[in-house]
Amino acid sequence: MTDFSKPAFLDGKPKQLLIDGKHVDAMSGERFPSFSAATGELVAEFALAGEADVDRAVRAARAAFDGPWSRMKPAERQAILLRLAELVDAEFGDLALLDTLEMGRPITAALGLRSMVRRSLQHFAGAATHIHGQTLPNSSPVDLLSFTLREPIGVVGAIIPWNGPLFSAVWKIGPVLATGCTVVLKPAEDASLSPLRFGELCLEAGVPPGVVNIVTGAGITGAALSAHPDVDKIAFTGSCETGQRIIQMSAGSVKKVTMELGGKSPNIVFADADLDAVIPAAAMGIFNNSGQVCAAGTRLFVERPVYEEVIARMAAFAEGLKIGPSLDPATQIGPLVSEKQYKRVASYLELGVAEGARLVTGGRRVTGGALDKGYWVAPTLFADVGDDMRIAREEIFGPVGCILPFDDFDDVIARANATRFGLAGGVWTRDITKAMAAVKRIRAGSIWVNHYFAMDPAVPFGGYKMSGFGREGGVEHIEAYLQTKGVWIRN
Ligand code: ADP
Numbered sequence: 001m002t003d004f005s006k007p008a009f010l011d012g013k014p015k016q017l018l019i020d021g022k023h024v025d026a027m028s029g030e031r032f033p034s035f036s037a038a039t040g041e042l043v044a045e046f047a048l049a050g051e052a053d054v055d056r057a058v059r060a061a062r063a064a065f066d067g068p069w070s071r072m073k074p075a076e077r078q079a080i081l082l083r084l085a086e087l088v089d090a091e092f093g094d095l096a097l098l099d100t101l102e103m104g105r106p107i108t109a110a111l112g113l114r115s116m117v118r119r120s121l122q123h124f125a126g127a128a129t130h131i132h133g134q135t136l137p138n139s140s141p142v143d144l145l146s147f148t149l150r151e152p153i154g155v156v157g158a159i160i161p162w163n164g165p166l167f168s169a170v171w172k173i174g175p176v177l178a179t180g181c182t183v184v185l186k187p188a189e190d191a192s193l194s195p196l197r198f199g200e201l202c203l204e205a206g207v208p209p210g211v212v213n214i215v216t217g218a219g220i221t222g223a224a225l226s227a228h229p230d231v232d233k234i235a236f237t238g239s240c241e242t243g244q245r246i247i248q249m250s251a252g253s254v255k256k257v258t259m260e261l262g263g264k265s266p267n268i269v270f271a272d273a274d275l276d277a278v279i280p281a282a283a284m285g286i287f288n289n290s291g292q293v294c295a296a297g298t299r300l301f302v303e304r305p306v307y308e309e310v311i312a313r314m315a316a317f318a319e320g321l322k323i324g325p326s327l328d329p330a331t332q333i334g335p336l337v338s339e340k341q342y343k344r345v346a347s348y349l350e351l352g353v354a355e356g357a358r359l360v361t362g363g364r365r366v367t368g369g370a371l372d373k374g375y376w377v378a379p380t381l382f383a384d385v386g387d388d389m390r391i392a393r394e395e396i397f398g399p400v401g402c403i404l405p406f407d408d409f410d411d412v413i414a415r416a417n418a419t420r421f422g423l424a425g426g427v428w429t430r431d432i433t434k435a436m437a438a439v440k441r442i443r444a445g446s447i448w449v450n451h452y453f454a455m456d457p458a459v460p461f462g463g464y465k466m467s468g469f470g471r472e473g474g475v476e477h478i479e480a481y482l483q484t485k486g487v488w489i490r491n
Pocket of ligand 1: 063159160161162186188189217218219220221222223224226237238239242243245246427
């Protein structure tokens with residue numbers, strides 16, 4: 001049972017930046033507040049890092065990169081990561097609670113990430129001793145031995161969103177530690193607590209000062225990091241628009257960039273699918289984390305013979321979900337992160353009706369008692385959605401699903417692909433040939449067959465098209481923090 005008393009990290013004091021192993025205020029002395037998504041109460045105040053603070057953090061990261069960290073053996077970095085996995089696991093109840101208190105993810109769902117976070121850190125630990133180049137026979141007229149060295153890219157600027165704060169921090173900092181890079185991480189302004197605490201745990205695990213720096217702040221903080229001439233790489237997760245701006249800013253010093261951006265993922269249900277399996281998975285593929293998930297399967301294509309049945313069963317499932325306070329262990333649907341996010345989602349609820357979609361369930365804010373203090377939106381389904389409607393084309397980032405009928409395999413694949421995004425997709429059928437054909441033809445970075453949403457540190461995840469580039473998970477994740485040196489030796 002989780003102890004719902006306040007985690008020790010929430011001591012009522014303003015939270016400072018973590019730079020070079022020390023807690024420091026912003027040079028300007030500026031701060032910003034973070035309010036609980038569920039209760040509207042002040043959770044904590046954070047130092048607002050400006051350009052000068054980002055510069056200080058980048059200098060610390062550079063010094064650490066050039067210093068003792070670069071001489072640490074892979075096995076030492078591995079041992080640190082394994083210690084970190086233990087520390088995080090031991091404190092996981094508190095870390096989950098920090099996310100729940102700040103961005104509103106229901107506590108049971110937040111606690112459910114425990115194994116994934118532990119396994120991720122163990123995975124990165126394993127990777128630390130498995131970084132290797134190649135020997136390459138060459139045809140030079142002079143006798144030359146050639147081989148590659150894999151070297152850490154250097155100082156990484158990591159910028160993360162608020163929808164999975166701890167998980168995002170782990171997937172950004174883990175590969176940094178595995179490869180011998182250093183990092184300045186900027187959490188989202190709505191969810192800075194768990195990344196900050198994770199930064200402290202890195203120090204406790206033996207990460208030397210300066211290797212992991214956490215600068216809380218706003219868009220300007222991220223922008224300063226993206227434009228900083230001494231940052232070698234930006235690893236970003238967030239909206240497509242912000243990602244585009246970061247790419248532009250990073251051009252000045254030709255930074256390597258990896259981008260994990262938005263999506264409008266198709267989930268295709270063929271008439272022969274096992275609907276008992278489809279319904280809960282497709283519904284939670286839309287409603288998990290109140291729809292604040294980049295890979296949410298928000299375009300549910302259903303083959304005509306089962307179309308009305310799926311609509312009815314999806315609606316019944318949606319209406320059975322427990323909407324409630326984030327700290328109630330029974331709650332499945334928590335609040336949206338902020339009023340700003342609610343306004344955005346509410347505008348799409350109105351738009352769906354205005355565009356002529358059939359509102360099947362939800363479509364409204366849920367209030368009453370404790371729910372008046374935050375922004376809960378009832379799980380919402382629109383049916384008879386046209387491919388050209390904005391609700392079918394734009395990422396809503398709320399608990400809103402579009403259901404669209406289809407009659408033909410080629411047609412549904414073309415429609416599934418008719419989006420600027422390409423993050424993920426799902427296919428439901430008992431016909432393996434049909435499933436494989438869909439897997440090959442859907443242009444997206446992850447495809448689940450007879451399942452929706454699975455992630456693992458060993459499996460790559462990331463975007464085709466405007467959902468980004470680079471992969472997190474898999475060997476590609478580690479590769480993205482390395483660069484390759486070709487070496488020639490005359491013999
Ligand atoms: P959202 O609008 O859903 O909060 P964003 O993509 O804007 O999503 O935010 C993701 C992260 O990017 C956050 O940490 C945010 O502070 C940061 N960010 C916002 N604007 C900028 C910017 N211009 N440059 C760099 N980072 C930014």
